[in-house]
Amino acid sequence: MSPDPGFYSIIDYTVDGFDTQHELVEAFAEIQERWVRFYPGYRSARFHVSTDGTRVYNIVHWASERDYRDFVETSDTEGRMAAIRAALEGLSGRAEARMSGAPTYTVVREVGPGPQRPGS
Secondary structure, three states, X not given: OOOOOOEEEEEEEEEOOHHHHHHHHHXXXXXXXXXXXXXXXXXXXXXXXXXXXXXXXEEEEEOOHHHXXXXXXXXXXXXXXXXXXXXXXXXXXXXXXXXXXXXXXXOOOOOXXXXXXXXX
């Protein structure tokens, strides 16, 4: 496993098609750029879309849980949440959040590339 696994917030939405996937990714990327990316410890936001047009995952990487907690405590949560609501209302289709509770995670195991085991 890499020596610095970081801390992640994984945001999961069900959507009603490819167009909505694209619109949601664009809207959430703008929110990351406007509201999040300049906070200390922010590493990146990656957007994953399902090949069937039904899901969008936004995986936000932080250097540490402390950096994420500082962001939560010091950022303009009300403004950011208003921007998220406006983005969702502006979609041509439907998007529904699939998270329950705090969508935060730490890496506990990683399998990287390597040689094939003999006999495999």
